[in-house]
Amino acid sequence: MPSLLIKNADWVVTQNKKRDVIQKASILIRDGVIEEVGSSVASADVELDANGKIALPGLINTHTHLSMTMFRGFADDMLLQDWLQKKIWPLEAKHTDETCYFGALLGSAEMILSGTTSFVDMYFHMEAVANALVKSGLRGFLSYGIIDQFDSAKARLEQENTRKFLEYVQALGNPCIRFALGPHAPYTCSEETLLWAREYAEKNGAIIHIHLAETRREQADFQKQHGMRVVEYLDKIGALSKNMLAAHCVWLTKSEVDLLAKAGVSVAHCPVSNMKLASGGVAPLPEMFDRGMAVGLGTDGASSNNTLDMFETMKVCALLHKAHRWDPTVLNAQKVLDLATIEGARALGVEREIGSIEIGKRADIILINTKRPNMMPIHGRDTVVSDLVYSVSSGNVDTTIVDGNVLMQNRDIKTVNLDEVLPRTQELALRMVSN
Amino acid sequence: MPSLLIKNADWVVTQNKKRDVIQKASILIRDGVIEEVGSSVASADVELDANGKIALPGLINTHTHLSMTMFRGFADDMLLQDWLQKKIWPLEAKHTDETCYFGALLGSAEMILSGTTSFVDMYFHMEAVANALVKSGLRGFLSYGIIDQFDSAKARLEQENTRKFLEYVQALGNPCIRFALGPHAPYTCSEETLLWAREYAEKNGAIIHIHLAETRREQADFQKQHGMRVVEYLDKIGALSKNMLAAHCVWLTKSEVDLLAKAGVSVAHCPVSNMKLASGGVAPLPEMFDRGMAVGLGTDGASSNNTLDMFETMKVCALLHKAHRWDPTVLNAQKVLDLATIEGARALGVEREIGSIEIGKRADIILINTKRPNMMPIHGRDTVVSDLVYSVSSGNVDTTIVDGNVLMQNRDIKTVNLDEVLPRTQELALRMVSN
Numbered sequence: 001m002p003s004l005l006i007k008n009a010d011w012v013v014t015q016n017k018k019r020d021v022i023q024k025a026s027i028l029i030r031d032g033v034i035e036e037v038g039s040s041v042a043s044a045d046v047e048l049d050a051n052g053k054i055a056l057p058g059l060i061n062t063h064t065h066l067s068m069t070m071f072r073g074f075a076d077d078m079l080l081q082d083w084l085q086k087k088i089w090p091l092e093a094k095h096t097d098e099t100c101y102f103g104a105l106l107g108s109a110e111m112i113l114s115g116t117t118s119f120v121d122m123y124f125h126m127e128a129v130a131n132a133l134v135k136s137g138l139r140g141f142l143s144y145g146i147i148d149q150f151d152s153a154k155a156r157l158e159q160e161n162t163r164k165f166l167e168y169v170q171a172l173g174n175p176c177i178r179f180a181l182g183p184h185a186p187y188t189c190s191e192e193t194l195l196w197a198r199e200y201a202e203k204n205g206a207i208i209h210i211h212l213a214e215t216r217r218e219q220a221d222f223q224k225q226h227g228m229r230v231v232e233y234l235d236k237i238g239a240l241s242k243n244m245l246a247a248h249c250v251w252l253t254k255s256e257v258d259l260l261a262k263a264g265v266s267v268a269h270c271p272v273s274n275m276k277l278a279s280g281g282v283a284p285l286p287e288m289f290d291r292g293m294a295v296g297l298g299t300d301g302a303s304s305n306n307t308l309d310m311f312e313t314m315k316v317c318a319l320l321h322k323a324h325r326w327d328p329t330v331l332n333a334q335k336v337l338d339l340a341t342i343e344g345a346r347a348l349g350v351e352r353e354i355g356s357i358e359i360g361k362r363a364d365i366i367l368i369n370t371k372r373p374n375m376m377p378i379h380g381r382d383t384v385v386s387d388l389v390y391s392v393s394s395g396n397v398d399t400t401i402v403d404g405n406v407l408m409q410n411r412d413i414k415t416v417n418l419d420e421v422l423p424r425t426q427e428l429a430l431r432m433v434s435n
Numbered sequence: 436m437p438s439l440l441i442k443n444a445d446w447v448v449t450q451n452k453k454r455d456v457i458q459k460a461s462i463l464i465r466d467g468v469i470e471e472v473g474s475s476v477a478s479a480d481v482e483l484d485a486n487g488k489i490a491l492p493g494l495i496n497t498h499t500h501l502s503m504t505m506f507r508g509f510a511d512d513m514l515l516q517d518w519l520q521k522k523i524w525p526l527e528a529k530h531t532d533e534t535c536y537f538g539a540l541l542g543s544a545e546m547i548l549s550g551t552t553s554f555v556d557m558y559f560h561m562e563a564v565a566n567a568l569v570k571s572g573l574r575g576f577l578s579y580g581i582i583d584q585f586d587s588a589k590a591r592l593e594q595e596n597t598r599k600f601l602e603y604v605q606a607l608g609n610p611c612i613r614f615a616l617g618p619h620a621p622y623t624c625s626e627e628t629l630l631w632a633r634e635y636a637e638k639n640g641a642i643i644h645i646h647l648a649e650t651r652r653e654q655a656d657f658q659k660q661h662g663m664r665v666v667e668y669l670d671k672i673g674a675l676s677k678n679m680l681a682a683h684c685v686w687l688t689k690s691e692v693d694l695l696a697k698a699g700v701s702v703a704h705c706p707v708s709n710m711k712l713a714s715g716g717v718a719p720l721p722e723m724f725d726r727g728m729a730v731g732l733g734t735d736g737a738s739s740n741n742t743l744d745m746f747e748t749m750k751v752c753a754l755l756h757k758a759h760r761w762d763p764t765v766l767n768a769q770k771v772l773d774l775a776t777i778e779g780a781r782a783l784g785v786e787r788e789i790g791s792i793e794i795g796k797r798a799d800i801i802l803i804n805t806k807r808p809n810m811m812p813i814h815g816r817d818t819v820v821s822d823l824v825y826s827v828s829s830g831n832v833d834t835t836i837v838d839g840n841v842l843m844q845n846r847d848i849k850t851v852n853l854d855e856v857l858p859r860t861q862e863l864a865l866r867m868v869s870n
Binding site: 080306320 | 504542709710711714741747763825828829856865
């Protein structure tokens with residue numbers, strides 16, 4: 001693998017412990033690892049001119065359903081249950097390996113173009129999604145969605161899917177493609193499945209990706225059926241775990257936040273999806289921070305967002321919490337960027353591998369072009385992070401690097417062939433909708 | 436002026452009364468006016484290939500301060516009063532014709548790139564802003580910001596600025612540059628100035644651009660000083676008018692909405708700025724709609740947003756109201772697009788000139804490139820508007836046409852020279868901050 005030099009970036013936003021922002025610096029990458037960061041870096045086999053650009057860690061999308069990109073815009077402005085039952089579930093039944101493969105390629109292209117380098121997925125036909133990642137070069141934490149509907153036979157079948165998928169991922173041997181557990185939610189999975197997932201995750205060093213407390217209805221139903229709130233239920237049956245990454249967590253009491261924090265659970269906060277589906281309420285991020293919880297950001301699937309754009313999600317995250325708490329200081333730009341990078345990595349338990357630009361870490365790095373009207377002026381070191389969170393449009397992402405591989409340069413994607421993927425996804429989507 | 440043909444657009448989103456979305460159609464423009472829309476349009480002097488693109492009316496930004504683009508990112512995550520008093524006002528005192536001219540050119544370039552064709556401005560050095568528009572080709576409703584601080588001498592001086600600016604605009608004789616009144620707010624302008632503005636606007640057929648009810652503090656102060664709420668005060672002194680375009684209107688009671696509706700006042704809703712500055716509360720749009728009020732969307736200045744991106748504002752507008760009312764149906768994509776186009780035009784009293792693609796209207800039209808991953812797939816006629824509101828990123832704007840003039844084609848701006856404007860604004864901004 002040729003060594004790579006990101007040369008003379010205007011700013012390097014390191015996201016290291018001190019959150020250093022270095023002016024005019026270069027980054028040397030060898031064998032996919034960051035070897036040097038500074039002003040006096042020597043040459044390399046391949047050089048990328050980063051003059052006029054900001055280098056920062058690639059963004060980490062902690063919750064999505066990549067192949068749902070096929071359903072982008074198909075059903076908007078609807079109530080959550082109508083949306084799921086009348087529109088999404090009937091369409092999902094028509095998915096094949098092919099539609100999931102192309103949906104995942106389409107989503108990959110969108111993520112590469114908008115500066116996301118890692119993501120956490122939950123869906124079906126996951127072997128096809130893994131194959132799409134082999135092609136696109138993104139870093140993915142992939143989970144087979146398990147819905148057993150409290151049926152033991154179905155539970156065993158779903159567990160088998162997951163076991164097979166682990167074998168598939170192991171056989172691929174691609175360090176960027178990692179296995180995760182995907183019990184869909186406490187309201188769709190039995191106690192048996194939740195406990196199995198916990199044990200299987202521990203045994204295989206994997207995260208458990210789950211939906212949690214997205215709606216008031218979920219809480220009301222648990223109260224009715226179990227006489228307790230949903231996190232209390234998970235705690236009681238022993239399903240909480242430090243491997244758990246819980247998406248949404250909108251409707252929590254403080255004592256539920258306490259239980260999650262005590263168990264070491266991480267959170268994938270999805271502000272755009274929560275607002276669009278009108279979940280109401282706002283995930284209690286300040287309370288999570290107070291308890292030291294790891295919180296990442298997620299877009300959710302493109303059918304409930306409708307983008308996979310993490311820059312948009314960062315900005316909306318900041319806006320939502322400021323408006324909700326009547327306090328512009330409650331979540332500042334630095335904190336929001338943390339959620340999308342190093343805290344996202346911590347939520348996945350990989351903060352020693354990715355999430356910042358530091359020597360020894362895997363080289364997941366993006367470059368932002370500042371020579372565009374919407375990025376001008378830049379007032380100096382103190383405002384660069386703010387510019388990234390509040391001003392960047394995804395079109396400003398110039399270069400996307402994962403594990404030292406350049407997936408996009410000058411907005412030209414090197415790994416996904418758009419001339420093939422765009423017409424094919426359009427055709428497959430129309431066929432799914434019309435049949 | 437050569438005739439122009441927008442040829443074979445995949446979709447034409449007309450925003451006419453029936454909100455027709457026409458598949459595969461062309462648009463013929465002669466002398467800046469839309470002459471024909473349909474599938475069998477003949478040829479023209481100049482043809483733009485719109486295959487793979489969506490044509491829609493250019494977006495109307497009903498509230499901004501264009502030259503504040505110079506302060507983008509300079510002061511974020513601050514309380515409104517700190518932000519104004521410690522950061523913005525001291526910097527504004529350093530503005531010159533030159534800084535306002537280049538700030539306005541920078542903002543113009545950003546608007547052209549993100550599909551805005553008309554905007555309403557309030558600021559200082561407005562002759563310089565008008566000059567920038569002569570260059571950029573955008574359609575602007577420009578008002579000299581009046582702050583008299585309840586001082587009669589200052590009021591006369593400010594009125595004189597406005598009078599001179601009207602003469603300046605008249606002398607330009609550019610149909611895209613229109614004069615507006617700009618009394619800053621009821622808490623910075625005397626009764627004398629507010630009534631003068633009302634009269635002067637009526638005499639000159641101009642709109643009155645004003646800030647109104649942006650914060651709780653404003654309402655609390657009026658209650659303390661006048662024993663009534665701010666809209667009740669404006670009603671009592673006789674300052675309300677059908678020419679008034681009131682920005683923000685966040686903190687209103689229903690009876691204040693009644694008063695505004697009765698007087699025919701229009702509203703510029705600025706969701707991103709309101710959220711970022713944590714104004715708290717949400718402008719009561721459904722109540723305004725119920726009363727038939729004209730509501731447009733605005734970005735506010737780039738220093739409190741931090742973009743001038745109306746596509747972002749449309750999406751955040753939808754998200755905010757859905758989340759606030761716990762109802763995903765409260766503001767659907769069609770209604771949001773209306774606010775940014777035909778309803779924005781109605782708020783400015785120019786709905787017979789712009790805001791839709793209809794025969795006889797001025798040709799303010801933009802083209803969106805659908806052949807990008809974030810715009811795929813498109814499921815059909817029923818989802819195109821939804822795709823525009825929830826999926827478009829400003830980078831998808833391909834072409835921007837104002838009054839029949841092509842300001843941008845294939846993302847190449849024809850009127851503003853970025854090679855000159857970008858370094859110059861960076862230099863001027865740093866000089867303002869450092870002095």
